[in-house]
Amino acid sequence: MHDPLVTFEQLNEADFISLFSRIYEHSTWVAEALWQQVSQHPNGYFDQMSKIESAMKHIVEQSADEQKLILLRAHPDLAGKAALAGELTQASTSEQAGAGLDQCSEAELRHFLHLNDTYREKFGFPFIMAVKGATKEQVLAGFEERTPNDWQTEFDRAMSEVHKIAAFRLADL
Known part of the structure; x- marks a missing residue:
């Protein structure tokens, strides 16, 4: 077709x-x-x-894995500092807004910032989740579920999420 x-x-x-x-x-x-x-x-x-x-x-x-790591690090934190500063790409802004991440209370925002920092410190790249169609609660559950993972498991999961995001973006063309 x-x-x-x-x-x-x-x-x-x-x-x-x-x-x-x-x-x-x-x-x-x-x-x-x-x-x-x-x-x-x-x-x-x-x-x-x-x-x-x-x-x-x-x-x-x-x-190469180094190039993949650069790609992962190019992604913004979810409900993170770039979002607060209005520095997201148009696609990321839309995706995060669709999950309600632009409507966080101050307490939720502090929680997201803490989760982002903890995750990034552990893995060396931001928490990546294809949030299209997800809710804030599902994103938070994703953090809780995935942060205990080992580095390789999470690297592979993050790459899988990047491909899901790409598929959504292609579908929107």
Whole structure:
């Protein structure tokens, strides 16, 4: 089934990279690698969103762990300092607002800041959860469930959540 809304092959390199650089948070390198694949495989290779999603996920998964860690660290804390300062990307702002994280009481906000700091201190990257369709309570439960994990388990879970976020963002294109 073809996506009738977009013909990505018709975009020039700059527009293509601009569009797809929003999918993986502050990680333009993923869109640049995708462009290289599009350039090598024109004529409908990316005629379905599922193919684009799969290709982008593969690009990320084939990258070195150090690059993946940079990608994880590019994500903002949930209900964190960047959100308070209005420094989130448009996608992150919308996703966090959808989970009600922009409506925290002062006590909830202090709790989130503490959880973010504790998590980041333990793992070296922010707590990442695909919050689209989630509630504040579910996000808090996620912190409680995942903070006891070991580093590798949480690294793998965070990468899985990053791919879920990317899939949501692609679906919104």
